[in-house]
Amino acid sequence: MQKIKQVTLFYEISQALNEHLDLKKSLYKVLDILSSSMEMDRGTVSILNPLRNEISIEVAHSLSPSTIERVKYKLGEGITGRVIQTGKPVTIPKISEEPDFLDRTAARKKGKGIKELSFICVPIKRGKQVIGALSVDCVYEKSNPLKEGQKLLSVVATMIAQHVVNLETIRREKEQLRDENKRLRGELENKYRITNIVGNSNKMREVYQMISQVCKSNATVLIRGESGTGKELVANSVHYNSHRAKSPFVKVNCAAIPANLIESELFGHEKGAFTGAIKQKLGKFELAHKGTIFLDEIGSIGLDVQANLLRVLQEKEFERVGGQRTLKVDVRIVAATNKNLELAVEEGTFRGDLYYRLNVFPIYMPPLRERKTDILLLSDYFLEKYAKENDKEIKRFSTPAIDMLMAYHWPGNVRELENCIERSVLLCDGGVVHSYHLPPTLQTGTESDTLPELSMEDAVASLEREMIVDALKNTRGNITMAAQVLKTTVRKFSYKAKRYGIHYSHYR
Numbered sequence: 001m002q003k004i005k006q007v008t009l010f011y012e013i014s015q016a017l018n019e020h021l022d023l024k025k026s027l028y029k030v031l032d033i034l035s036s037s038m039e040m041d042r043g044t045v046s047i048l049n050p051l052r053n054e055i056s057i058e059v060a061h062s063l064s065p066s067t068i069e070r071v072k073y074k075l076g077e078g079i080t081g082r083v084i085q086t087g088k089p090v091t092i093p094k095i096s097e098e099p100d101f102l103d104r105t106a107a108r109k110k111g112k113g114i115k116e117l118s119f120i121c122v123p124i125k126r127g128k129q130v131i132g133a134l135s136v137d138c139v140y141e142k143s144n145p146l147k148e149g150q151k152l153l154s155v156v157a158t159m160i161a162q163h164v165v166n167l168e169t170i171r172r173e174k175e176q177l178r179d180e181n182k183r184l185r186g187e188l189e190n191k192y193r194i195t196n197i198v199g200n201s202n203k204m205r206e207v208y209q210m211i212s213q214v215c216k217s218n219a220t221v222l223i224r225g226e227s228g229t230g231k232e233l234v235a236n237s238v239h240y241n242s243h244r245a246k247s248p249f250v251k252v253n254c255a256a257i258p259a260n261l262i263e264s265e266l267f268g269h270e271k272g273a274f275t276g277a278i279k280q281k282l283g284k285f286e287l288a289h290k291g292t293i294f295l296d297e298i299g300s301i302g303l304d305v306q307a308n309l310l311r312v313l314q315e316k317e318f319e320r321v322g323g324q325r326t327l328k329v330d331v332r333i334v335a336a337t338n339k340n341l342e343l344a345v346e347e348g349t350f351r352g353d354l355y356y357r358l359n360v361f362p363i364y365m366p367p368l369r370e371r372k373t374d375i376l377l378l379s380d381y382f383l384e385k386y387a388k389e390n391d392k393e394i395k396r397f398s399t400p401a402i403d404m405l406m407a408y409h410w411p412g413n414v415r416e417l418e419n420c421i422e423r424s425v426l427l428c429d430g431g432v433v434h435s436y437h438l439p440p441t442l443q444t445g446t447e448s449d450t451l452p453e454l455s456m457e458d459a460v461a462s463l464e465r466e467m468i469v470d471a472l473k474n475t476r477g478n479i480t481m482a483a484q485v486l487k488t489t490v491r492k493f494s495y496k497a498k499r500y501g502i503h504y505s506h507y508r
């Protein structure tokens with residue numbers, strides 16, 4: 001077979017393998033491709049059941065389901081049994097001359113006028129362990145290069161094995177994570193309902209622990225953390241797990257309200273208090289009476305409002321803008337910020353006394369890059385959510401896509417991950433989200449907002465450069481080993497390193 005034809009064949013097979021979550025469907029497709037490109041009569045994938053030492057046909061081209069069901073081999077029995085037992089491929093040029101050929105499936109007619117068949121059978125291995133065999137029949141021809149067919153089939157068998165392993169690993173990992181999340185939630189649900197927060201990492205467990213410690217009290221809670229880490233979810237959780245759950249939960253985004261209106265927004269105003277105040281208005285504090293007020297982005301309020309806020313925190317009392325009467329409220333305060341309040345205090349833009357009042361019980365939300373184990377779980381959660389929302393049957397991520405999600409540093413945290421999965425669901429038109437459905441920022445691993453438009457050449461060059469530097473770091477500047485790590489030759493490695501101006505001696 002010509003090289004180019006072979007490459008096309010492998011490409012089609014790898015696509016077929018990635019297309020379905022269902023291993024059987026993928027394998028049928030692979031056999032279809034083999035049959036149309038190898039002039040192969042019949043293809044079979046057999047799998048060994050290691051417990052019973054029995055070999056059964058997993059999928060077979062042009063065999064009836066009942067035959068597939070019926071036919072079983074013992075380990076070592078027949079050609080397939082031998083291949084699986086020894087782990088060595090077998091090629092039989094003419095099956096009519098082979099006494100070991102059992103033809104259990106009785107699919108091959110004998111007699112005059114029927115063409116002589118050749119049979120190639122190669123093992124499917126996971127590491128050293130043989131898990132099954134792939135075999136094909138092809139019409140015997142003297143000129144037919146069977147050795148080449150055997151080689152080609154061995155490559156296909158490797159691809160299948162890799163796929164089986166990948167599917168299994170992903171399935172197992174997911175199951176473990178799901179179970180763990182369920183168990184954890186179940187555990188907490190007995191006492192508290194931590195709803196809609198996904199994550200099993202130790203850092204998130206600490207967060208759940210903190211929520212459960214503080215929610216039942218009336219203590220002020222300050223939620224800290226980078227943008228997109230889930231601060232609002234935590235605020236919700238604190239309220240809905242408190243005794244105030246049935247009373248109002250009032251949210252105020254302090255950054256979204258113009259400075260001149262925030263005071264009236266929080267404390268309300270009397271009719272005629274200022275131009276535009278055509279009637280009395282209740283403030284958020286009054287509306288939150290008996291419940292919780294969530295002051296989001298508290299770092300962005302001005303100093304004059306800070307003074308009034310401090311008074312509410314200390315005395316639980318305030319006046320409406322333009323009003324004389326002092327109002328008393330029973331409100332629990334939860335605040336959030338992604339700003340460095342300590343620095344703001346030092347710089348004089350945030351009152352120290354207010355800071356101490358707020359910082360009674362801080363909960364720190366860890367950035368996503370510090371809890372990589374949550375990435376897969378969150379990705380799955382969002383995949384399910386958006387697939388449902390968009391009425392799509394998307395079941396999983398391809399292995400390269402998972403690698404990419406795991407490798408990225410997520411400067412925008414969970415919000416960025418959520419957007420990224422939503423986008424990939426929109427782009428995806430099959431059952432699997434592939435790496436090319438993910439945004440370009442993940443492909444190069446550079447920060448989203450600082451990323452200049454890269455050409456393909458530049459992106460490849462930067463990736464190559466990164467890989468070379470990494471390999472040199474890991475091998476302490478040993479070029480031979482570094483080249484090995486990258487599965488390339490020393491000659492190519494040094495050529496590229498030189499091109500990128502990388503000096504080995506820096507890594508020794």
Ligand SMILES: Nc1ncnc2c1ncn2[C@@H]1O[C@H](COP(=O)(O)OP(=O)(O)OP(=O)(O)O)[C@@H](O)[C@H]1O
Pocket residue numbers: 196197198199225226227228229230231232233234337338378414415418
């Ligand atoms: N642990 C999580 N599980 C599920 N969804 C999450 C989690 N963390 C964040 N999200 C989702 O990510 C998005 C951003 O979260 P959220 O609005 O709570 O972030 P934030 O910390 O308040 O960010 P900002 O500081 O920018 O306001 C939301 O859609 C939220 O539902």
Ligand SMILES: [Mg+2]
Pocket residue numbers: 231232296
């Ligand atoms: Mg927020």
